[in-house]
Amino acid sequence: MALKKSVTYSITIILLFLTLHTIESLYAPTVKAAIDSDGDGVNDDIDAFPDDPSRAVICTPGYYGTFFCEPAQPGQYVAVHGALEPSLCPIGSFSDFAGAVSCQPAAPGYFVDSEGAASQTPCPIGSFSDFAGAVSCQPATPGYFVDSEGAITSIACPEGTYNSVYGAASCILAPIGTYVNTTAATAPTACPTGTNTLTIGSTSIDDCLNNSLADLPGIITSLGLSHGTENSLLAKVNNAQAALDRGDTDNAQEKLLSFVDEVKAQQGKKIDEDDANMLIEFVENILAQL
Numbered sequence: 001m002a003l004k005k006s007v008t009y010s011i012t013i014i015l016l017f018l019t020l021h022t023i024e025s026l027y028a029p030t031v032k033a034a035i036d037s038d039g040d041g042v043n044d045d046i047d048a049f050p051d052d053p054s055r056a057v058i059c060t061p062g063y064y065g066t067f068f069c070e071p072a073q074p075g076q077y078v079a080v081h082g083a084l085e086p087s088l089c090p091i092g093s094f095s096d097f098a099g100a101v102s103c104q105p106a107a108p109g110y111f112v113d114s115e116g117a118a119s120q121t122p123c124p125i126g127s128f129s130d131f132a133g134a135v136s137c138q139p140a141t142p143g144y145f146v147d148s149e150g151a152i153t154s155i156a157c158p159e160g161t162y163n164s165v166y167g168a169a170s171c172i173l174a175p176i177g178t179y180v181n182t183t184a185a186t187a188p189t190a191c192p193t194g195t196n197t198l199t200i201g202s203t204s205i206d207d208c209l210n211n212s213l214a215d216l217p218g219i220i221t222s223l224g225l226s227h228g229t230e231n232s233l234l235a236k237v238n239n240a241q242a243a244l245d246r247g248d249t250d251n252a253q254e255k256l257l258s259f260v261d262e263v264k265a266q267q268g269k270k271i272d273e274d275d276a277n278m279l280i281e282f283v284e285n286i287l288a289q290l
């Protein structure tokens with residue numbers, strides 16, 4: 001009996017110990033949670049810095065803060081754990097969403113010229129960018145052009161055209177009396193003295209024709225003028241030719257000057273602007289040879 005009592009007593013002690021231990025386990029966290037060692041209002045169990053009253057959280061990358069975490073805003077980023085403040089995207093890069101851990105470089109064809117940018121800007125017409133992270137775009141150099149926004153390269157002026165400036169949006173057609181036989185030209189080439197082109201945008205020296213009075217009627221009839229205008233111009237040419245044929249240079253000049261006057265009067269009216277310039281230059285070249 002004594003042994004049985006002793007066993008029962010021991011079991012009771014053990015049960016009592018376990019019960020007390022369980023009660024202590026239940027209450028211990030509550031006791032600890034009530035502690036705010038640094039007095040910052042955040043209890044130690046959730047305070048990442050229980051001894052630093054100036055902060056309580058360790059934010060993950062993309063977020064920042066001292067007592068709570070907020071996302072980096074567009075134009076900002078947070079690359080590290082525990083950041084107190086966000087960083088601004090450096091020039092040449094941008095971030096267009098909240099919570100970024102890094103900024104993205106401006107794409108080719110775009111640029112970013114300020115800190116903290118939330119977007120990139122397309123290169124304007126006349127300029128381009130051929131690499132990522134540009135802070136500005138490069139203007140098209142003379143002989144080249146860019147005719148659209150966001151370009152990654154410039155385009156060489158085709159044959160028959162040129163330009164001489166930086167940042168061109170287009171090229172210029174070689175004027176009457178000139179030609180351009182290369183790409184990326186910065187200037188047209190003048191026809192040899194006494195020759196001329198019949199159209200703008202000529203691409204070869206072969207387009208420079210002798211300014212012969214005998215060629216003029218064929219040129220006039222090729223322009224598709226009204227019959228009245230065509231006949232009037234042809235009559236002046238024929239009269240000038242007749243004067244030359246009889247050796248009367250003064251009279252030939254007079255007829256040709258009258259021809260020029262009529263073309264100028266009809267320029268942009270019955271005679272196309274460019275056609276008129278061509279005719280005037282053609283006849284002035286003939287006059288210079290008389």
Ligand SMILES: [Ca+2]
Pocket residue numbers: 036037038039040041042043044047049050051056
């Ligand atoms: Ca605290």
